[in-house]
Amino acid sequence: MQRLVSALRRLPGVGEKSAARLAYFLLGAPDELIGELSDAIARIKTDTVICESCFNLGVHSPCAICANPSRDTACVCVVEEPADLSSIEQSGSFKGLYHVLGGALSPIDGMGPETLRIGELHTRVQGGGIKEVILATNPNAEGDATAHYIADRLKNTGVTVTRIAYGMPLGGDLEYADHVTIGRSVENRRTLE
Secondary structure, eight states: OHHHHHHHHTSTTOOHHHHHHHHHHHHHSOHHHHHHHHHHHHHHHHHOEEOTTTOOEESSSSOHHHHOTTSEEEEEEEESSHHHHHHHHHHTOOOEEEEEOSSOOBGGGTBOGGGTTHHHHHHHHHTSOOOEEEEOOOSSHHHHHHHHHHHHHHTTSSOEEEEOOOOOOTTOOGGGSOHHHHHHHHHTOOOOO
């Protein structure tokens, strides 16, 4: 039991209590659930590949998004991680292609431009056919630094470089929002039609 709790604690966002709760749940879970979970964990490394075009995770390369002929190949959305790509896909609002960087610039953590897939993005843009690059990095210091670095790197390529807007969440109250979110909401305002 302690071995399982220790292993579960190594997962991101799982503390001592959560790990113990999961371990006790698994102890009482049906054998078929344990089998499914065990099989899924064992196969995640062998059945997952990185797309040669966008660096997303999938079962084939190119991935299902890159291989889809109905996607807009002239527009590429740059994200930090595959989970970010998944969130945008779930919104159903973007019909172009993606480019997964594999993180954000963070010199303290040893993440410089050479450790991210920025060079591959530049090569992809220089290959032609791309008209717009949307920078959808996280709205934090590292994400902003990454977006500015990429914009600077792509400024002489002839492509339009845009950044996703930030603002108030739907259903949010101004009273409870932080000043940065409110400020960005005002800056990114648009005309009502």
